[in-house]
Amino acid sequence: MSQIAADYRLDGALLGPVLAQLDAHIDLYLGRGLVSAGCVTSLAMQGDRLQLGLSYPYPCSGVQAETAGQLATALTRLPAIKSVDCEFSFVVPKTSADRQGTLAKVAHIIAVASGKGGVGKSTTAVNLALALAVEGARVGILDADIYGPSIPLMLGIADFKPQSDDGVHMNPARAHGICAQSIGFIINEEQAAVWRGPMAAGALVQLINETAWPELDYLVVDMPPGTGDIQLTLSQKVAVSGAVVVTTPQDIALLDAKKGVNLFQKVNIPVLGIVENMSYHLCPACGHKEHPFGAHGGDKIAQRYGVPMLGALPLNIRIREGMDVGQPSVVAEPSGELAAIYREIARKVGAQLALSHSQSGVSISLSDDE
Numbered sequence: 066m067s068q069i070a071a072d073y074r075l076d077g078a079l080l081g082p083v084l085a086q087l088d089a090h091i092d093l094y095l096g097r098g099l100v101s102a103g104c105v106t107s108l109a110m111q112g113d114r115l116q117l118g119l120s121y122p123y124p125c126s127g128v129q130a131e132t133a134g135q136l137a138t139a140l141t142r143l144p145a146i147k148s149v150d151c152e153f154s155f156v157v158p159k160t161s162a163d164r165q166g167t168l169a170k171v172a173h174i175i176a177v178a179s180g181k182g183g184v185g186k187s188t189t190a191v192n193l194a195l196a197l198a199v200e201g202a203r204v205g206i207l208d209a210d211i212y213g214p215s216i217p218l219m220l221g222i223a224d225f226k227p228q229s230d231d232g233v234h235m236n237p238a239r240a241h242g243i244c245a246q247s248i249g250f251i252i253n254e255e256q257a258a259v260w261r262g263p264m265a266a267g268a269l270v271q272l273i274n275e276t277a278w279p280e281l282d283y284l285v286v287d288m289p290p291g292t293g294d295i296q297l298t299l300s301q302k303v304a305v306s307g308a309v310v311v312t313t314p315q316d317i318a319l320l321d322a323k324k325g326v327n328l329f330q331k332v333n334i335p336v337l338g339i340v341e342n343m344s345y346h347l348c349p350a351c352g353h354k355e356h357p358f359g360a361h362g363g364d365k366i367a368q369r370y371g372v373p374m375l376g377a378l379p380l381n382i383r384i385r386e387g388m389d390v391g392q393p394s395v396v397a398e399p400s401g402e403l404a405a406i407y408r409e410i411a412r413k414v415g416a417q418l419a420l421s422h423s424q425s426g427v428s429i430s431l432s433d434d435e
C-alpha cells in the first residue's frame with residue numbers, strides 16, 4: 066500500500082526474523098501485518114540498534130509512541146537486536162481522481178453527510194478535520210451547508226472576509242491549524258434559503274473551485290443536510306474520495322442515514338463509515354452510561370451495509386459549549402476523552418480511505434550491508 070520503495074539493509078539471517086516480527090504486528094486500522102500493509106520502508110542495523118522506517122498511508126501520530134513500544138518489545142526478543150529506533154512518516158495515498166484547477170493540490174475530498182439536519186454533522190466535520198490535522202495531515206474544511214453554515218462560528222472566524230491575491234481565487238481562512246472556506250463568508254442565510262437543487266449545487270462547486278486551496282492531504286466537506294440532488298451533484302462534480310455518514314440513534318435519523326449510505330454506494334463513492342453522534346449520555350454525577358435514544362443503531366446500519374462503524378460520541382454539553390465559542394473539543398481539550406474519540410475516528414477515516422484507494426504493493430530493494 067505504501068508508495069515508497071522499501072530499502073532493507075539487513076543480512077539474510079536477520080532479515081527473515083525481523084520481517085516476521087513486523088508482520089506479526091497487525092495494524093488495527095489497516096487490519097494487516099505491517100509488512101503486508103507495505104508500511105515497512107527501511108531497515109538497517111547500527112551496532113546492535115535496529116533502525117526501522119515506517120510509512121503509514123493514514124495520519125496516526127496519536128498511536129506512534131505505543132506502536133514503537135510494542136515493536137521494540139517484540140524485536141528485542143531477537144538476540145542480535147538490543148534496541149530499536151522507529152521513524153514514522155505519513156504519505157497520503159495517491160488518488161485516481163483527475164482534479165483540475167485549484168483542487169489539483171487536494172489529494173482527497175471527504176464528504177461528511179447526514180440524512181437529516183441537526184444530528185451534529187457540522188460538529189463532526191469540524192472535529193474530524195481538526196483531528197486529522199492533529200494526527201499529522203494537512204487539512205482544509207469546506208462548509209457547504211447552505212441552509213445553516215455554522216463552521217465560521219465553530220472555528221471562531223465568523224468575521225472573516227475572503228480576500229484574493231489574483232482577483233480570481235479567494236484565499237481560505239486559517240484557524241486552529243486548518244484552512245477553511247464557507248458559503249457563510251459569502252452569502253447570508255436568506256439568500257441561500259431560496260436556492261433550489263441545481264442552483265445550490267452549482268454555487269457550491271463554484272465556491273470550491275474558486276478557492277485558492279493550498280497543498281492538502283484531505284479536504285473535509287460539510288455537506289448540506291439530506292441525501293438528494295445537491296449532495297449527489299456536488300459529490301460527483303468534485304470527485305469525492307469517500308463519505309462519512311453522521312447519524313443519531315433515533316429511528317428516524319437512522320432511516321435517513323440508510324438513505325445516505327445507499328446514495329453514496331449507488332454512485333460508487335466509498336462510504337468510509339458511520340459516526341453515531343449523541344449516542345449515549347454519561348451522568349456527570351455517577352458516571353452511569355444511558356442510551357436515551359436506543360443503543361447500537363449505528364452498528365446495525367454499519368453491519369447491514371458492510372461499512373465500518375467509526376465511533377460514537379456522547380451527548381455532552383462540553384461539545385456544544387466549545388462549538389459556540391469557536392473552540393471545538395479536539396482543540397479545547399486536546400488530551401480529553403472527546404478529543405481521543407475524534408482522533409480515533411480520524412485515524413479510521415484515513416485508513417479506510419487508504420484501503421479503498423489502495424495501489425499496488427511496495428517495491429523492495431535488499432542489500433547485505435551489515
Ligand SMILES: Nc1ncnc2c1ncn2[C@@H]1O[C@H](COP(=O)(O)OP(=O)(O)OP(=O)(O)O)[C@@H](O)[C@H]1O
Nearest residue numbers: 182183184185186187188213290379380381384385
Ligand atoms: N454530541 C453532542 N453533544 C451535545 N451537543 C451537540 C453534540 N453534537 C452536536 N451538538 C450541538 O447540536 C447542535 C447541532 O449540531 P450541528 O450544527 O453540528 O448539526 P448539523 O447536523 O450540522 O445541523 P444542520 O444540518 O442543521 O446544520 C449544535 O448546537 C451543536 O453544538
